[in-house]
Amino acid sequence: MTYTVMLAIDKRDGTYLYRQVIDLVAGDIGSGLLKPGDRLPSLRKMSQAVGVSVPTVRQAYIELERQRRVESRPQSGFYVRHRPTNEIVRPARSINGKPVALNCRPLMERVYDGINHPNLVPLGIANPCMAKPAAKALHRAMKRVMSRAEERSLNYASTLGEPALRRQIAYHYLDTTGSQVEPDHICITNGGQEALLLALTAVASPGDVIAVETPTYHGLLELIDSLGMLAVEVETCPEEGVTLSDLKRTLEEHAVRVCMFSTTLGNPLGVTMREDDRRELVGILDDFDTVLIEDDVYGDLRFDGHRPVPAQFLGSKARIITCGSFSKTAAPGYRIGWIVSDQYIDKIARLKRAFSCSSGLLQQLTLADFLASGDYSRHLKALRPVLQRNAERMGALVAQHFPRETRTSKPVGGSVLWLELPKSVSAEQLFDDAVAAGISIAPGQIFSPCSCYENFVRLSYGHPWGDQTEDAIRWLGRRVKELAEQ
Ligand SMILES: Cc1ncc(COP(=O)(O)O)c(C=O)c1O
Structure with a gap:
């Protein structure tokens, strides 16, 4: 087929030229003008057709290849890829690139009602450890703790947290990433959410601008908003x-x-930044004197078991705060997370004392025992393949039952799949219909401060897989097709 470029590049548009070339080619692939197997115009022809330089076209084609929309064939050129499963979702930019206050609060309230409803098929909540609960091993650990330290376990913990647990967390970082962490630089918190709250309160004030990924974890956006700060994507x-x-x-x-x-x-994309990029990120933030709070609550859940090294341990530790949690790997109900910080630990400890005094000692002692016995590592080893299998099953069912234009993330770990539905489908409508049909999902708008993901949803595969899960995915696929046709 001879493909003719229909549009020219608008140099007055503020968007990078190579991005405009990407959008142009991607748009023609999306509309079917370019079909799987079609050859893209040569670099020179494309550069002449749209009026940009050859290196700009090359940059665009390389990016399209990285996004797996096209493939390069030696000595031949770039071709539109065949679509074995769902296309991968496109990189997302903020609608306006400006700092904003959260504008999807009412929807968030409704989503939380749905997420916590016990009778719904739970595709809305990211709760990976439920796919293979550590309940029995934790039960045994708690019994051991109760028999050893019955009275002590009823007491207050120290503000920074139980030393035995802080030591175990430090060992865990050493064991899985080779990084040296001082137990005295760790503060135990009430889950990852309090870790993020304490970290943010320690380094920022109302009115400050906080940069976030897009899409990003909705709890982070609620936190930024509650503290009177603005988010920029x-x-x-x-x-x-x-x-x-x-x-x-x-x-x-x-x-x-x-x-x-x-x-x-990350949540919801399930992506790991390359180590070189993490290092470069640390350098950039150093240059701009900007603090990094890294949310590492999913770090132990890469399917391949290679634990990425948190950015804090790759460069200058000073302006980086790392937040972790046992909610995603062991027991969300225990509400135990932590913060690692070199420079801010004293301030964080003061805030911890002021906000919640300390975290539950029984849960801390239980987790310290769970880690020390080796049961935590064994549990992670068993959990990761279950999550990977669930991710593959969910991806395959989405490819089978959702409209062809549906795109999905390709998570390398964690428990969620991010879906881009056909443009005309309202995720909010789908959410309402799904709840009425007994299924919870997370609509895309809550993952952006300006509610931009109107035709996106996040589905969780972090619960035990069963017929109910499969029926729910099929139902969603059918409903999405109906909504797309309306
Ligand atoms: C990315 C991310 N960070 C932090 C949290 C909060 O973790 P916790 O349940 O330990 O408070 C969550 C929970 O969903 C999350 O997905």
């Missing part, structure tokens, strides 16, 4: 994480106080 690629060029542009244009990123494994 940074382009995030489903296969590479934060786009560093867009981060630099954001830091140049706005007085960003803090970046809150998940560089080890």
Whole structure:
């Protein structure tokens, strides 16, 4: 087929030229003008057709290849890829690239009602450890603790937390990433959410601008909003994480106080930034004197078991705070998370004392025992393949039952799949219909401060897989097709 480029590039548009070339080609692939197997115009022809330089076209084609929309064939050129499963979701940018206050609060309330409803098929909540609960081993650990320290376990813990647990967390980092962490630089918190709250309160004030990935974890957005801060979104690629060029542009244009990123494994994209990129990220933030709060609650859940090294341990530790949690790997109900920080630990300890005094000692002692016995590592080893299998099953069912244009993330770990539905489908409508049909899902709008993901949803595969799960995915696929046709 001879493909003729129909549009020219608008050089007055503020968007990078190579991005415009990407959008142009991607649009023609999406509309069917370019079909699987079609050859893209040569670099020279494309450059002449759209009026940009050959290197700009090359940059665009390489990016399209990285996004797996096209493939290069030696000595031949670039071709549109065949579609074995769902296409991968496109990197997302903020609608306006400006700091904003959260504008999807009412929807968030409704989603939380749905998420917590016990009778719904739970595809809305990211709760990976439920796919293979550690209940029995934790039960045994708690019994051991009760028999050893019955009275002590009823007492207050110290503000920074139980030393035995802090030591175990430090060992765990050493064991899985080779990083040296001082137990005295760890503060135990009430889950990852309090870790993020304490970290953010320690380094930022109301009115400050906080940079976040897009899409990002909705709890982070609620936190930023509750503290009277503004969020600015940074382009995030489903296969590479934060786009560093867009981060630099954001830091140049706005007085960003803090970046809150998940560089080890993100929610909802399930992406790990490459180690080189994590290092470069640390360098960029150093140059701009910007604090990084890294949300590492999913770091232990890469399917391949390679635990990414948190950014804090790759460069200068000073302005980086790492937040972790046992909610995603062991027991969300225990509400135990932690913070690792070198420079801010004293301030964080003061805030911890003021906000919640300390975290539950029985849960801390139980987790310390769970880690020390080796049961935690064994549990992670068993959990990861279950999650990977669930991710594959969910991806295959989505490819089978959702409309062809549906795109999905390709998570390398964690428990959620991010779906881009046909443009005409309202995720909010789908959410309402799904709840009425007994299924909870998370609509895309809550993952952006400006509610931009109107035709996206996040589905969780972090619960035990069963017929109910499969029926729910089939039902959603049918409903999405109906909504797309309306
Ligand atoms: C990315 C991310 N960070 C932090 C949290 C909060 O973790 P916790 O349940 O330990 O408070 C969550 C929970 O869903 C999450 O997905």
